[in-house]
Amino acid sequence: MSPGLPFPQAAAALVEIGRDAYGRGWLPATSGNLSCRIDADSLAITVSGRHKGQLSVADIMRVDLEGRALDPQRPSAETLLHTQLYRHFPELGAVLHTHSVNATVLSRMVGEALPLNDLELLKAFQGIDTHETRVSLPVFGNDQDMVRLAGRVEAYLASTPALPGYLIAGHGLYSWGGSVEDAARHLEAFEFLFECELAMKRVSAP
Amino acid sequence: MSPGLPFPQAAAALVEIGRDAYGRGWLPATSGNLSCRIDADSLAITVSGRHKGQLSVADIMRVDLEGRALDPQRPSAETLLHTQLYRHFPELGAVLHTHSVNATVLSRMVGEALPLNDLELLKAFQGIDTHETRVSLPVFGNDQDMVRLAGRVEAYLASTPALPGYLIAGHGLYSWGGSVEDAARHLEAFEFLFECELAMKRVSAP
Amino acid sequence: MSPGLPFPQAAAALVEIGRDAYGRGWLPATSGNLSCRIDADSLAITVSGRHKGQLSVADIMRVDLEGRALDPQRPSAETLLHTQLYRHFPELGAVLHTHSVNATVLSRMVGEALPLNDLELLKAFQGIDTHETRVSLPVFGNDQDMVRLAGRVEAYLASTPALPGYLIAGHGLYSWGGSVEDAARHLEAFEFLFECELAMKRVSAP
Amino acid sequence: MSPGLPFPQAAAALVEIGRDAYGRGWLPATSGNLSCRIDADSLAITVSGRHKGQLSVADIMRVDLEGRALDPQRPSAETLLHTQLYRHFPELGAVLHTHSVNATVLSRMVGEALPLNDLELLKAFQGIDTHETRVSLPVFGNDQDMVRLAGRVEAYLASTPALPGYLIAGHGLYSWGGSVEDAARHLEAFEFLFECELAMKRVSAP
Numbered sequence: 001m002s003p004g005l006p007f008p009q010a011a012a013a014l015v016e017i018g019r020d021a022y023g024r025g026w027l028p029a030t031s032g033n034l035s036c037r038i039d040a041d042s043l044a045i046t047v048s049g050r051h052k053g054q055l056s057v058a059d060i061m062r063v064d065l066e067g068r069a070l071d072p073q074r075p076s077a078e079t080l081l082h083t084q085l086y087r088h089f090p091e092l093g094a095v096l097h098t099h100s101v102n103a104t105v106l107s108r109m110v111g112e113a114l115p116l117n118d119l120e121l122l123k124a125f126q127g128i129d130t131h132e133t134r135v136s137l138p139v140f141g142n143d144q145d146m147v148r149l150a151g152r153v154e155a156y157l158a159s160t161p162a163l164p165g166y167l168i169a170g171h172g173l174y175s176w177g178g179s180v181e182d183a184a185r186h187l188e189a190f191e192f193l194f195e196c197e198l199a200m201k202r203v204s205a206p
Numbered sequence: 207m208s209p210g211l212p213f214p215q216a217a218a219a220l221v222e223i224g225r226d227a228y229g230r231g232w233l234p235a236t237s238g239n240l241s242c243r244i245d246a247d248s249l250a251i252t253v254s255g256r257h258k259g260q261l262s263v264a265d266i267m268r269v270d271l272e273g274r275a276l277d278p279q280r281p282s283a284e285t286l287l288h289t290q291l292y293r294h295f296p297e298l299g300a301v302l303h304t305h306s307v308n309a310t311v312l313s314r315m316v317g318e319a320l321p322l323n324d325l326e327l328l329k330a331f332q333g334i335d336t337h338e339t340r341v342s343l344p345v346f347g348n349d350q351d352m353v354r355l356a357g358r359v360e361a362y363l364a365s366t367p368a369l370p371g372y373l374i375a376g377h378g379l380y381s382w383g384g385s386v387e388d389a390a391r392h393l394e395a396f397e398f399l400f401e402c403e404l405a406m407k408r409v410s411a412p
Numbered sequence: 413m414s415p416g417l418p419f420p421q422a423a424a425a426l427v428e429i430g431r432d433a434y435g436r437g438w439l440p441a442t443s444g445n446l447s448c449r450i451d452a453d454s455l456a457i458t459v460s461g462r463h464k465g466q467l468s469v470a471d472i473m474r475v476d477l478e479g480r481a482l483d484p485q486r487p488s489a490e491t492l493l494h495t496q497l498y499r500h501f502p503e504l505g506a507v508l509h510t511h512s513v514n515a516t517v518l519s520r521m522v523g524e525a526l527p528l529n530d531l532e533l534l535k536a537f538q539g540i541d542t543h544e545t546r547v548s549l550p551v552f553g554n555d556q557d558m559v560r561l562a563g564r565v566e567a568y569l570a571s572t573p574a575l576p577g578y579l580i581a582g583h584g585l586y587s588w589g590g591s592v593e594d595a596a597r598h599l600e601a602f603e604f605l606f607e608c609e610l611a612m613k614r615v616s617a618p
Numbered sequence: 619m620s621p622g623l624p625f626p627q628a629a630a631a632l633v634e635i636g637r638d639a640y641g642r643g644w645l646p647a648t649s650g651n652l653s654c655r656i657d658a659d660s661l662a663i664t665v666s667g668r669h670k671g672q673l674s675v676a677d678i679m680r681v682d683l684e685g686r687a688l689d690p691q692r693p694s695a696e697t698l699l700h701t702q703l704y705r706h707f708p709e710l711g712a713v714l715h716t717h718s719v720n721a722t723v724l725s726r727m728v729g730e731a732l733p734l735n736d737l738e739l740l741k742a743f744q745g746i747d748t749h750e751t752r753v754s755l756p757v758f759g760n761d762q763d764m765v766r767l768a769g770r771v772e773a774y775l776a777s778t779p780a781l782p783g784y785l786i787a788g789h790g791l792y793s794w795g796g797s798v799e800d801a802a803r804h805l806e807a808f809e810f811l812f813e814c815e816l817a818m819k820r821v822s823a824p
Contacts, residue, residue: 025398031326101402101405104327120554142337144336188440236742311818532649532722597647604643608723611720612723
């Protein structure tokens with residue numbers, strides 16, 4: 001059985017996570033998009049170009065798992081990167097695409113992947129139960145061609161990622177989880193780790 | 207037809223944007239000023255020297271497009287830099303002049319312009335639809351002589367700027383848009399980009 | 413006579429300190445745990461894995477001073493590091509284990525101890541009445557084996573520590589005090605000092 | 619005629635500035651103290667050791683201009699540094715002594731004075747009407763002997779300071795103004811300038 005929430009609850013959850021993440025500076029200037037599974041065939045996602053700190057239910061629409069609108073509004077061009085994740089992971093409940101300063105900056109600095117290790121907070125991710133873990137978060141080059149970008153992400157997903165997320169260079173983070181709460185915890189953990197990594201780079205800057 | 211809001215709505219919009227931007231640290235110590243078009247011939251602007259986080263309608267006054275007071279209060283000396291923009295762009299709805307730490311610091315570091323490229327958030331500006339954009343934000347030397355400073359800005363405006371803003375060195379940012387909401391989004395995007403640029407400079411500092 | 417609070421007040425105090433410390437970013441992604449003495453034989457502690465910014469009384473449980481659950485929920489694996497402190501210091505009222513970015517980062521940078529001196533805020537700690545103090549906060553290597561980690565902490569406690577706290581590398585801070593208020597003041601002072609130390613390292617990097 | 623507020627209004631003003639400045643991290647862990655003139659002979663000041671974010675009228679007491687308690691509570695040892703300012707400047711209305719990270723850190727880095735110039739925000743201080751100003755904020759060595767420290771400050775006051783403030787190394791800032799509002803604006807301006815100076819040092823670090 002797939003996870004999922006009826007549309008009204010899904011929309012309410014996205015409104016709330018939008019307000020919280022905007023307040024932290026992770027969704028500036030109408031950027032980013034947020035989604036939540038409704039059922040095996042559809043999801044709720046933010047309408048393109050809305051203020052993420054001031055979402056209402058009218059700013060959330062339904063799309064199917066191919067990204068086709070089930071409501072009259074226009075979904076974001078990046079909807080494809082959301083639906084790809086729901087198709088790949090039947091147990092997936094929510095996807096949060098955010099644009100923090102730290103994600104933007106780190107993704108331009110670290111090359112093809114951000115290595116993460118020896119940090120207790122890695123245990124916030126399901127399946128990781130010790131800080132003695134060496135994982136890495138991939139960084140894809142930014143691309144306005146969503147089909148091409150999704151193709152690169154597809155290869156990553158096929159490799160069974162250790163972390164529920166990826167970065168796009170100079171652009172932001174995709175993170176996900178089995179529910180909106182899990183995805184929010186993952187997002188919070190990623191942003192914590194990004195801030196740690198940047199803080200360490202600042203002090204050790206040549 | 208020019209954009210514009212009746213005075214009571216214009217004043218209410220400035221009170222709100224003042225509270226928000228002050229809360230983010232962009233209008234410290236009574237600095238900055240905010241304006242909104244009323245009609246083709248007049249605008250609402252903050253009275254000189256008021257606390258921007260605690261504005262009320264009594265702190266907003268009307269001036270004409272030459273900067274002459276239409277109400278008994280004294281407009282800021284920088285009103286001229288606002289009216290210049292409304293005269294130049296008939297479609298302009300709002301101008302926000304802010305003094306963030308990042309704008310102040312970056313404007314002293316980058317010489318005559320801040321180059322911006324390869325950042326997804328550039329798409330927050332109207333007319334930019336890809337991160338593969340090379341634009342730059344001009345930095346004018348600070349000057350207490352508003353007529354002389356406006357003269358330098360005039361030449362920039364005549365060059366059809368790619369970005370709705372400019373910096374004054376050691377002083378702050380002017381940003382604008384077709385409405386208060388658009389100007390607020392532009393301001394938020396500029397501040398995000400400033401923070402990214404500074405974060406990158408910190409790590410790569412020689 | 414031991415300090416201590418009846419369970420309802422103890423739980424309420426932990427809910428409040430959780431909300432405050434989460435809001436400052438010191439308890440991200442369900443990390444950390446908080447405890448408060450009830451009496452000579454038991455304490456109240458957060459249940460494992462809960463959102464520290466949204467605690468309710470149902471997220472607080474009782475354990476004895478050996479860390480055995482006195483309520484049906486599962487205590488955190490780190491409960492042992494809390495009970496060790498209550499056993500060692502009969503006058504101890506509260507223990508706060510937090511995971512800030514600064515604690516995480518500094519604890520990976522400074523080797524076996526963080527030296528602190530010439531800072532007025534050291535006077536926030538009981539028994540320190542001048543900035544002309546040279547103290548140091550120990551940093552223990554991170555370990556998923558709590559018995560082994562507690563053994564190392566035991567040796568430190570036996571040495572009569574000058575500061576009410578210790579760091580675990582890449583993990584976080586343990587701080588304590590005679591009451592929740594004292595522990596909260598110590599936590600706030602430690603975090604202030606961490607931010608100062610990091611700020612000084614940033615400027616003097618190489 | 620001296621400025622001043624009846625005790626109830628003076629206390630209310632200090633409660634409010636305490637909450638605001640604590641919220642910004644400028645009064646951590648019960649540090650700092652705040653005062654406001656009542657009349658030519660007395661002032662209201664925070665009682666020693668109170669939580670500055672949770673002040674109530676019971677945490678404010680009256681002292682005379684020699685620092686002698688006019689109420690039963692114990693004034694802070696640093697009261698002497700407040701009364702010195704009220705004696706020296708008959709027009710002084712309020713003194714705010716704060717402990718921000720930036721004040722602490724900068725005061726340890728800059729030697730005997732912090733030079734400030736070419737920053738528009740300098741105009742927030744009375745008597746400065748252009749960024750083309752070269753002023754400096756003195757830094758006194760920290761001292762637990764208040765009489766000795768006050769002696770050094772006295773010499774500075776006698777030199778007619780250009781700025782309403784001074785730093786104590788590794789300790790914090792004293793700032794003042796003709797009213798609580800003026801002192802609060804000066805404090806906000808100083809903290810803005812400190813953040814600018816530190817941000818510039820971070821990027822240009824060796």
